[in-house]
Amino acid sequence: MDNRQTPHNPLLSLFIGESDFSEIEGDLLEEFNQKLVESGPEHAKEWYRRESFRNVWALATRPRTVHIFGSTALCVAVFRLMTPIVFHWLRFEFATAPPTGIGFLLITLFEIAAMLLTGGAITRVWKDHGRLVRLTFTCLYLLTVARFVLFSGISGVWLSEPLHFVKDQVGLLLVITSFWVGSRVIETFTRPPTHQTEAPRR
Amino acid sequence: MARHQLLGGFETLLLLAIIRLGDKAYGVTIRKEVLITTGRDIAVGAIYTGLGRLQRKGLVDSWQGEPTAERGGRAKRFYRITADGLEVFNHKHRAMQGLLDGLDLSAEVANG
Numbered sequence: 001m002d003n004r005q006t007p008h009n010p011l012l013s014l015f016i017g018e019s020d021f022s023e024i025e026g027d028l029l030e031e032f033n034q035k036l037v038e039s040g041p042e043h044a045k046e047w048y049r050r051e052s053f054r055n056v057w058a059l060a061t062r063p064r065t066v067h068i069f070g071s072t073a074l075c076v077a078v079f080r081l082m083t084p085i086v087f088h089w090l091r092f093e094f095a096t097a098p099p100t101g102i103g104f105l106l107i108t109l110f111e112i113a114a115m116l117l118t119g120g121a122i123t124r125v126w127k128d129h130g131r132l133v134r135l136t137f138t139c140l141y142l143l144t145v146a147r148f149v150l151f152s153g154i155s156g157v158w159l160s161e162p163l164h165f166v167k168d169q170v171g172l173l174l175v176i177t178s179f180w181v182g183s184r185v186i187e188t189f190t191r192p193p194t195h196q197t198e199a200p201r202r
Numbered sequence: 203m204a205r206h207q208l209l210g211g212f213e214t215l216l217l218l219a220i221i222r223l224g225d226k227a228y229g230v231t232i233r234k235e236v237l238i239t240t241g242r243d244i245a246v247g248a249i250y251t252g253l254g255r256l257q258r259k260g261l262v263d264s265w266q267g268e269p270t271a272e273r274g275g276r277a278k279r280f281y282r283i284t285a286d287g288l289e290v291f292n293h294k295h296r297a298m299q300g301l302l303d304g305l306d307l308s309a310e311v312a313n314g
Contacts, residue, residue: 006274019254020250020253020254020279022276022277023228023229023250023276023277023278023279024229024246024247024250025274025276026229026273026274026276026277026278027228027229027230027233027246027273027278028246029272029273029274029276030230030270030272030273031230033272051245051246054245054247055245055246055247056247057245057247058245058246058247058248058251059247062251
């Protein structure tokens, strides 16, 4: 088979952790190659595009995947609720301290530690689905931030205080990066050895 | 008791397709068999979701074939019905026939 003609849908590869992913991908390629011979490359590629998106939907609506989305959403919600509480507690604790930036440093450290742990823990729970967990977390987190920006009036503060804007963007980047790092570290350490003989499915 | 297991409509379709295909039942052929016989174009991912459910219930069994070039080096997974699967299917079939016995569906429709 000509590698230039081999189709690929990056969304489908999010579900690489599914036990039957290899069979699904193989079946799609087999039918794609049959269509290539029967109806030509344009029709085959169109068929593959449509079919791979249908399969993304089929895999995304599996109970296990829905649980992954749910638990990741819960992580985002807990973190978004916890951060202001810690932030206010720190402001209270450091109310009389001179403004040395230690509060910002502590909140940043809290965010990094919390996200490293969360990313690692949830990837440990949903073994082999790290890619899906990370993408779900990033999308949901950015959505909650977008909602906050739209409805809290923070954009006005950012315009008047550019340093505040920079701090918030750094914080956002650190949260997402820490989650990815925690998740990737656990994924690397818990990855099963390659060339393993397949366990029976029963 | 295997016969008391519930079998959904989609699962019944999959079991029938596996029985019809014999030792050639894998994702692509099952999908095509369902498409030809029922007209339902089901995504192969949904077929495997159903097959996984049947396998967890012990109604079908699977084994892996050899990897092939046209599948990009990926192996096929073949399915066959188990003795429990056949028993559950026959039980459901008999139950359906028992319920249908003595019914004139065309008359029922005409009577409203």
